[in-house]
Amino acid sequence: MKINKIFVLCITIVTILVWGVNISLFYSKRLENPIFFKNYIDSDGNMYINYLDNDYNEDYIVSISFPEINEERFYVNNHNIMNNNGYILREIILDNNFINDLLVKEESDVNVTKIKYYTNEGATNIVNIGEINFSKPILYDKKYLILKENLSYTQNYTSTISFIAKDTVKLEEYTSKYKEFILDNYYIYINDEPIQNISYPIEFKRDENIKLSYKKKYENSDSVGFGIMYNMFIAFKFVDPEGTIDYKKLYFTNQNSDYSKYMNKKSIDKLKEGRIL
Numbered sequence: 001m002k003i004n005k006i007f008v009l010c011i012t013i014v015t016i017l018v019w020g021v022n023i024s025l026f027y028s029k030r031l032e033n034p035i036f037f038k039n040y041i042d043s044d045g046n047m048y049i050n051y052l053d054n055d056y057n058e059d060y061i062v063s064i065s066f067p068e069i070n071e072e073r074f075y076v077n078n079h080n081i082m083n084n085n086g087y088i089l090r091e092i093i094l095d096n097n098f099i100n101d102l103l104v105k106e107e108s109d110v111n112v113t114k115i116k117y118y119t120n121e122g123a124t125n126i127v128n129i130g131e132i133n134f135s136k137p138i139l140y141d142k143k144y145l146i147l148k149e150n151l152s153y154t155q156n157y158t159s160t161i162s163f164i165a166k167d168t169v170k171l172e173e174y175t176s177k178y179k180e181f182i183l184d185n186y187y188i189y190i191n192d193e194p195i196q197n198i199s200y201p202i203e204f205k206r207d208e209n210i211k212l213s214y215k216k217k218y219e220n221s222d223s224v225g226f227g228i229m230y231n232m233f234i235a236f237k238f239v240d241p242e243g244t245i246d247y248k249k250l251y252f253t254n255q256n257s258d259y260s261k262y263m264n265k266k267s268i269d270k271l272k273e274g275r276i277l
Contacts, residue, residue, distance in 0.1 A: 170238065182232065201239075229255065
């Protein structure tokens with residue numbers, strides 16, 4: 001009888017210790033606030049922002065504002081992307097229509113480095129978000145486009161779009177807010193010639209095929225580091241003899257990268273620095 005009591009006591013002690021260790025590990029991994037990725041975004045469409053949260057947390061972000069501009073709140077969609085080790089990667093999406101409403105009130109592009117978020121249970125916080133540039137739409141008459149799309153495809157770490165010139169056209173320049181970043185991470189070509197090796201403007205004849213393409217220099221999802229998200233473009237300006245302008249864009253993003261292997265306490269602790277104000 002005495003041996004049975006000792007055995008039961010030992011089992012009870014071990015159970016309590018295991019329970020205590022599990023609780024301790026749970027709270028050591030728990031995020032007090034969502035951790036946002038550092039963003040480099042030049043947006044002319046929907047805006048996507050990623051953040052990490054506790055896997056069990058049902059208190060979603062429902063709206064955001066841009067305190068550097070005003071306190072106007074924009075409602076967002078909230079998607080779960082992946083989860084691992086008790087953490088979940090979520091994505092909030094701000095619709096292009098809201099962005100256009102914001103830009104209508106501004107005289108030029110809008111740059112922000114912070115957002116204020118609001119959750120469905122009433123929590124709110126201001127966070128560093130990186131660099132987001134809302135590009136005002138490039139205004140030109142789309143009824144008179146001087147290039148006709150011929151082919152478009154994306155595969156693995158490459159992308160290509162091609163066009164047929166409706167008339168003699170010149171490619172005058174290519175521009176991007178993040179030109180240096182893009183050229184550091186991608187090889188970009190015009191008709192298979194690196195864009196850095198070309199003298200501008202370039203002339204293309206009527207019915208000539210014009211191919212814009214890129215290939216990623218580093219074929220892995222974390223080449224720019226965990227916790228950094230980018231979504232940007234290069235705009236190519238084409239002009240015909242009458243002065244009609246047509247812009248074509250190549251888009252660059254790591255939005256669909258697989259970050260599951262980084263979703264652990266050690267990696268996430270590194271993201272906390274400088275995120276919460």
